[in-house]
Amino acid sequence: MAKIIGGITTAHIPAIGVAMDKGLENEPYYRDLFAIYPPIREWLEEEKPDIxxxxxxxxGLEMFLDKKPTFAIGCAPEYENADEGWxxxxxxxxxxxxxxxxxxxxxxxxxxxxxxVCQDIKVDHGATVPLTLLWPNFTYKGIKVIPISINCERHPMPKPSRSLAFGKAIGDAIRCWxxxxxxxxxxxxxxSHQLDGPRAGILNAEFDNWCMDKIVSDPEAICQYSNVELVEKGGAQMVEIAxxxxxxxxIEGEVEERMRNYVSPISNTAVGVQLLIPKD
Structure with missing residues (x-):
């Protein structure tokens, strides 16, 4: 049977992709961010996941405001990327x-x-930046990927509790494959981050770290907040915690937090990175 070996949280900021393209990882602005990832890359190299x-x-690359599914799953044999203007x-x-x-x-x-169900879809920086961060030099070619999109741009969005339940159902599906x-x-x-409007640049480190605690120990606690309340606490893009x-x-049951780091701001965004391992 298929086995879930771990979960990783990571940012997908477009500026990170630009920095990698230009070889800026050791520049002062980016150094602390990129220093987070080598231990996770080492874990991935050791565990060698298949999927x-x-x-x-x-x-907006494939799912713009005129057609915005709440949940979408890629079922294609291959996914291409395209220039998004970043x-x-x-x-x-x-x-x-x-x-x-x-x-x-x-x-x-x-x-x-x-x-x-998406049988022909291009993936944007939300997918490609994490792949290049975790598998640099395009070594993600050795792993198969299932991209699953959640609407975080147009209201109404799924409630946090719905996104959590969605994940639970997917975990059950993986375990019975x-x-x-x-x-x-x-x-x-x-x-926490907001890219435009009067509150552009908002960060809430206290709430971010609370969320990282609860992702480990009690994810249901985050679900006490509506999407509007998440926006109030951490800006318009805080809803990406979905x-x-x-x-x-x-992941069923308890997890071990093998690694955690938090850096801000990179492109006016708080970056939280965690490596979670299921407990036996």
Missing amino acids: AVLFYNDH GIKPIPPVTGETELSWHIVNHLIENDFDPT DKDSKVVLLGTGGL MWLAMRGC
């Missing part, structure tokens, strides 16, 4: 895992979720 289930939000170079195609993707879709529908595969989960997106909740929901 990455990647929770992200599409920022200055990030498009990355080589990402290999999909169609069999597990369809298994997840069927399981979700049998358990009262109705995701949009009858293939001997190792699966790693990626919950992407920043913590991807973290979905990732954590996939």
Whole structure:
């Protein structure tokens, strides 16, 4: 049977992708951020997962305001990237895992979720920046990826509790898949940040660290907040914690926090990184 070996939270800030393209990792502005990732890369190299289930939000590359599914799952054999206007170079195609993707879709529908199925979709920086951070030099080519998008741009968005329940259903689907595969989960997106408007640049480190505590010990506690309350506490893009909740929901029971770091601000965004391992 398939086995979930761990979950990783990470930012997907476009400026990170530009910095990697330009070789700026050791510049003072970025140094502390990029110093976070080598231990996680070492863990991935040691564990060698077969599949990455990647929770992200599409920022308009494929799912714009006129067509915005609440939950969407990639079921394609390959995913391409395209120029989004941020200055990030498009990355080589990402290999999909169609069999597990369809298994997840069927399981979700049998358990009262109705995701949009995407058999031809380009993935944006929400997916590509985490892949290049965790598998630099395009070494993600050795792993199959299932991109799962959650709406974090247009209201109404899924409640935090719904994103957590969505992840729980996906975790159940993975565990009952009858293939001997190792699966790693990626919950992407920043913590407190807002990119425009009068509150642009808002950060709330105290609330961010509380959320990181609760992702480990009590993810349901985050669900006490509505999306509006999350915006009030951490800015318009704080709702991206939906991807973290979905990732954590996939893991049954308790987790060991193997690593944690928090850096701010990078492009006016608080970056939280965690490595969570399921407890036996």
